[in-house]
Amino acid sequence: MNMVGLDKINDKEFARFCDFVYQRCGINLNDNKRDLVHSRLAKRLRALGLDNYGEYFELLYNGRDNELEIVNLLDAISTNVTYFFREDKHFDFLASTVIPELASTKKRGSESEIRIWSAGCSTGEEPYSIAITFAENIALENRDLRILATDLSTNVLSHARKGVYDKERLRNVSGALLKKYFTGNRDRSRFRVHEKLASCIKFARLNLMHDFPFKSRFNCIFCRNVMIYFDRQTQSRLVNKFSSFLNPGGYLMIGHSESLTNVKHDLVYVQPSLYRKKS
Ligand SMILES: C[S@@+](CC[C@H](N)C(=O)[O-])C[C@H]1O[C@@H](n2cnc3c(N)ncnc32)[C@H](O)[C@@H]1O
Known part of the structure; x- marks a missing residue:
């Protein structure tokens, strides 16, 4: 267990998750994004009151409300930083x-x-x-x-x-x-x-x-x-x-x-x- 009380995602889970995100929104997560993915997913799990990735992935891949969770997940992993007249x-x-x-x-x-x-x-x-x-x-x-x-x-x-x-x-x-x-x-x-x-x-x-x-x-x-x-x-x-x-x-x-x-x-x-x- 780590400090947020969750086991790290194992290789197989991580590979399946990256594939899922790539298919859904084209975002290419690779191994050096692993820590980022882990910390952002941990937030989603906390918000949903889940304490292991297995349950979360079950919800994401097979759940009835999975479209809604996909939106929340993509929100959590994508970067939305912007400001007025950026790159003027x-x-x-x-x-x-x-x-x-x-x-x-x-x-x-x-x-x-x-x-x-x-x-x-x-x-x-x-x-x-x-x-x-x-x-x-x-x-x-x-x-x-x-x-x-x-x-x-x-x-x-x-x-x-x-x-x-x-x-x-x-x-x-x-x-x-x-x-x-x-x-x-x-x-x-x-x-x-x-x-x-x-x-x-x-x-x-x-x-x-x-x-x-x-x-x-x-x-x-x-x-x-x-x-x-x-x-x-x-x-x-x-x-x-x-x-x-x-x-x-x-x-x-x-x-x-x-x-x-x-x-x-x-x-x-x-x-x-x-x-x-x-x-
Ligand atoms: C860093 S923001 C860029 C905002 C603005 N264009 C700018 O340059 O300041 C990137 C945005 O791309 C969106 N995004 C990422 N993947 C996307 C996809 N497959 N389809 C539509 N929007 C996507 C994210 O949700 C995020 O809001």
């Missing part, structure tokens, strides 16, 4: 290049729609940062901006929908933008996003390992700091799915520490962590 070069590029390109094409009817997807949006800071960048750089009254923000985790999505953030998460938001798009609480330790900004964002649960249920394509897809958990094969499959849902000339943004080297795809490299679909 993407927002600079949006303002300097993407938005002027979109604005310069006069569109009619459904073509006037601008469709952006934040895939793996976590608690929502990324799609709200995208919405602020658009609001600052284009007259939204003339265009129909729709931001789809998806994640695997229901917990982060419910936080995102509330749109309330600790000041710490807003460290990259200037005083002027804070004033314009947020309302602070009495001691200004928490801020709520204005409804006008939230109204162009739709939050939905989507596992990126599944087929994408969209009828139309996107002008820009953000999938940042998500693929880092996936192996090359899974990344390759995903990037090709993203490409097939991008408009010609549309952009894919990935995290700065991620790379598509050795990933087969048909996108054109623009600059680090930024790719474009051929026009």
Whole structure:
């Protein structure tokens, strides 16, 4: 027994568990994640009042409520860290290049729609940062901006929908933008996003390992700091799915520490962590 009162997961259990997580959400856990897995699973077991992994795995693999437990488990093992205007070069590029390109094409009817997807949006800071960048750089009254923000985790999505953030998460938001798009609480330790900004964002649960249920394509897809958990094969499959849902000339943004080297795809490299679909 260890200090949390649980035996360590044995090799066979660990291998089966890694396989299960990989099949369900593409996250590739390997042996050096073993301690992390152990401590995160221990929390789930405590929450469920279980005292051994056998019972937990039985519930996970065969239980009646296993879909619910899969969501809780994936919440526990995935990393949801994010903040407003994280990796700000993407927002600079949006303002300097993407938005002027979109604005310069006069569109009619459904073509006037601008469709952006934040895939793996976590608690929502990324799609709200995208919405602020658009609001600052284009007259939204003339265009129909729709931001789809998806994640695997229901917990982060419910936080995102509330749109309330600790000041710490807003460290990259200037005083002027804070004033314009947020309302602070009495001691200004928490801020709520204005409804006008939230109204162009739709939050939905989507596992990126599944087929994408969209009828139309996107002008820009953000999938940042998500693929880092996936192996090359899974990344390759995903990037090709993203490409097939991008408009010609549309952009894919990935995290700065991620790379598509050795990933087969048909996108054109623009600059680090930024790719474009051929026009
Ligand atoms: C570190 S956050 C990234 C948030 C934001 N994109 C950013 O760059 O700040 C990674 C998110 O990816 C989500 N995620 C991991 N695997 C996923 C999958 N298979 N499908 C959908 N979302 C997934 C996690 O739930 C988590 O919220």
